[in-house]
Amino acid sequence: MNSSEQRIKRLLCIELLAWWEGSVSNKQLQDEFAISRQQAYQDLKDYQQHCPDNLIAVNGGYQVSPQFSANYLSLDVAQYLQWFSTGSLMLAQQVNPLTSLLSIPKRSVSVVVMRQLIKAIRYQQRLEVDYVSLSNPENDGRIFHPHTFVNTGLRWHVRGYCEKSRDYRDLVLSRFSGEGDILGDSEHKVEDDKAWQTFILLIIQADPRLSAAQQAVLANDYQMEGGQLIINTRAALANYLLQELHINTKMLDGTPEAQQLVLVNINEVKPWLFNG
Structure with a gap:
């Protein structure tokens, strides 16, 4: 440079x-x-x-x-969070005319709340914020103890302890509103987040309903060994990873070409999945 x-x-x-x-x-x-x-x-x-x-x-x-x-x-929060999480500060790059990049719609994130979340994470503090969700679309005041920003592929979350839920939760950044008030030191640390501190294995293979030739294509795609792909992940992130791989753990798609991949050790992983 x-x-x-x-x-x-x-x-x-x-x-x-x-x-x-x-x-x-x-x-x-x-x-x-x-x-x-x-x-x-x-x-x-x-x-x-x-x-x-x-x-x-x-x-x-x-x-x-x-x-x-x-x-x-x-002004896209992803630019800041990339630096916050990796230390990499990327300049705008011109796209090679022989390539094309998908333009994912940006989600609106309150800069005022972000400043408070950053401060709360850095200094391990609790924060009173307004939050909305699909299950509760009205502004819902919460006291939250954030510890980590999480990129799930298409959007950013912040993980921490929610006093309303009395457990560790992931909250979507674009669903915060208001200003947020720092309340003082947090007694719920990242070390106490069991799902965050627990690592599990996801054992993935091609849908067995596919032909041997089709399974070989997927094995090559994902560099499987012995027909399986083994991923070590935090238990708290397992659901997001399976979603990104389009692996349905509730039911098999009627068409194996659409399902493509299956989770072999679903019984071991299920306790860590949303509504598992």
Whole structure:
């Protein structure tokens, strides 16, 4: 990566942190890019010159301005969460004309709630938030103890302890509303989440109703060994993984070509599945 791309990446990071976390500091840039304090200061100074209305100087750094307008940032929460979960900060890439990418509809995520969720996860705190679901479409106040952001393939969740359910749950980010209030330290830690801390094996094979030739095609697709694909996963994520593989654990599709894959050890896995 040339110096120009490195500089743009640092300016992108300034916007990323300011927008999704509410503030940005010299120290964050130093730690993220292993640069000197002087370089971090210069980057923030350059950013302010180009985007004078986006940041407000405060003790210890800069806060996001109510007039913030993105210049390098996509405002898609997935961009921030990719960095949050992997440390990878990707610049916008031009798509090769010989390829095509699906455009998945973006879900609206409240930046105000996101800032509170990020803070609650980082400092292990509990949060009072409003949440809606298909089973309860009216605003439902909850006290939630978040511990991890989870990408299930098509959408992002946040996992944590829900005081209403009295158990660990996954809540969809786009279904939060309001502002969210930090209530103090959480007594429900990630270490206490049994389904998160438990690892299980998913043993998958081609639907046995398929012909031997068809089963061989699927075995090659998924690089199966001995006709089986064995996946080690957190128990809390097993249901999402099976959904992504289009494996129906409730019933077999009437057409094996549509079913394609089956879960061999369903009795072992079933206790960890939703409504298992």
